[in-house]
Amino acid sequence: MRAAVYGAGALGTVLGAALTRSGADVELVSRDQEHVDALNRSGARITGLREWTVPVKACTPQQMSGRYDVILLLTKQMANTAALPRLAEHLAPDGIVCALQNGIPEPELAAALGADRVAGGVVTWNAVRIGAGQARLSPPESSLHFKIGSLPGTDPRRLDPVKALLERFCPAEPVEDLLGLRWSKLLINAALSCPASILGGKCGAVLEDARWRRIALYLLRECIAVGHAAGVKFEPVQGYDYPAELAFSTLREEQQVLAKMPELFARNAPAVPSMLLDLQKKRPCEIGALNGFVCRTGLERGVPTPFNDTAVRLVREIAAGEKTFSPEHAVEFAALLPE
Numbered sequence: 001m002r003a004a005v006y007g008a009g010a011l012g013t014v015l016g017a018a019l020t021r022s023g024a025d026v027e028l029v030s031r032d033q034e035h036v037d038a039l040n041r042s043g044a045r046i047t048g049l050r051e052w053t054v055p056v057k058a059c060t061p062q063q064m065s066g067r068y069d070v071i072l073l074l075t076k077q078m079a080n081t082a083a084l085p086r087l088a089e090h091l092a093p094d095g096i097v098c099a100l101q102n103g104i105p106e107p108e109l110a111a112a113l114g115a116d117r118v119a120g121g122v123v124t125w126n127a128v129r130i131g132a133g134q135a136r137l138s139p140p141e142s143s144l145h146f147k148i149g150s151l152p153g154t155d156p157r158r159l160d161p162v163k164a165l166l167e168r169f170c171p172a173e174p175v176e177d178l179l180g181l182r183w184s185k186l187l188i189n190a191a192l193s194c195p196a197s198i199l200g201g202k203c204g205a206v207l208e209d210a211r212w213r214r215i216a217l218y219l220l221r222e223c224i225a226v227g228h229a230a231g232v233k234f235e236p237v238q239g240y241d242y243p244a245e246l247a248f249s250t251l252r253e254e255q256q257v258l259a260k261m262p263e264l265f266a267r268n269a270p271a272v273p274s275m276l277l278d279l280q281k282k283r284p285c286e287i288g289a290l291n292g293f294v295c296r297t298g299l300e301r302g303v304p305t306p307f308n309d310t311a312v313r314l315v316r317e318i319a320a321g322e323k324t325f326s327p328e329h330a331v332e333f334a335a336l337l338p339e
């Protein structure tokens with residue numbers, strides 16, 4: 001089986017190194033010539049939870065040749081439109097692209113490639129690119145897990161080669177309802193990655209600050225309401241059925257939920273959100289595909305999303321250089337919170 005990791009950035013470098021190390025025939029594809037040269041010259045250098053230097057094969061999109069049976073898509077979601085012609089050219093007729101990105105990338109991919117040639121999966125582990133040819137994999141070990149799914153109406157056995165490939169690194173558990181899985185990961189990004197990117201810290205910083213933890217809870221509540229209005233059945237992730245765990249109707253129940261949030265999201269606490277890295281590097285970030293997607297869906301379904309609207313506005317203001325990272329942006333949500 002011939003495979004490619006298309007978008008060998010933070011996650012892609014770690015995954016490409018892990019798969020190559022396991023003996024898989026995999027190429028790491030990146031637009032960044034310096035990164036490609038470093039990977040080919042000195043191997044992929046992984047630090048953190050794994051300490052590996054792995055000789056790998058890397059190329060730019062223009063240097064790709066032939067067809068791949070499995071392409072693991074790990075660009076940022078905004079790059080998908082630009083990447084599609086290359087994916088279409090190099091995917092084997094019975095091959096499959098598995099998007100491991102955040103957000104809900106599958107509809108656009110399926111429209112171009114065909115639903116039975118697209119799968120999706122969520123990643124709850126965290127990695128950071130730290131230089132040409134190098135990435136750091138963050139703990140905890142328990143986060144090393146994939147959940148994957150095929151598109152409605154397609155043969156779930158199409159997932160078999162994806163599962164076999166990913167399991168060369170860590171468990172890859174198939175789920176029946178990919179959309180429910182996608183929305184559950186969206187909860188984590190909308191309520192932790194986004195606020196952490198606004199205050200300029202790790203996801204744990206949101207959980208540690210009483211004001212931000214409460215904002216995160218209301219962001220979660222809004223996303224869950226929008227998802228339910230859209231007919232989503234949230235799939236358990238990280239061992240939790242989040243809508244059930246986070247439900248509250250009185251202020252007393254709210255206190256109880258707030259008290260257990262650090263435990264519910266303990267695996268995410270050490271993560272540096274990929275959105276924050278993009279904002280720090282002044283690169284386009286995925287806010288439109290994450291909280292922005294929740295706002296758009298809320299608008300379509302008649303569910304107000306004032307918390308997510310505020311979060312999107314703040315991220316956009318930071319991206320435009322109009323605001324800097326600060327926990328004090330919590331005040332922007334104060335008028336929305338119940339007394």
Ligand SMILES: NC(=O)C1=CN([C@@H]2O[C@H](COP(=O)(O)OP(=O)(O)OC[C@H]3O[C@@H](n4cnc5c(N)ncnc54)[C@H](OP(=O)(O)O)[C@@H]3O)[C@@H](O)[C@H]2O)C=CC1
Binds near residue numbers: 030
């Ligand atoms: N990092 C993390 O811990 C996690 C990330 N995710 C999700 O995984 C996805 C990837 O994230 P991450 O690894 O952090 O992202 P990075 O930005 O580190 O990597 C993305 C890579 O894609 C490359 N790329 C962008 N556009 C193209 C293109 N048109 N053709 C080829 N390559 C391209 C980029 O190259 P260049 O540098 O030239 O732009 C970069 O190497 C995102 O959807 C993210 O939300 C999910 C869970 C955790």
Ligand SMILES: CC(C)(CO)C(=O)C(=O)O
Binds near residue numbers: 102123189193272275
């Ligand atoms: C949840 C988190 C923060 C790490 O898995 C993530 O998805 C990201 O960094 O984009």
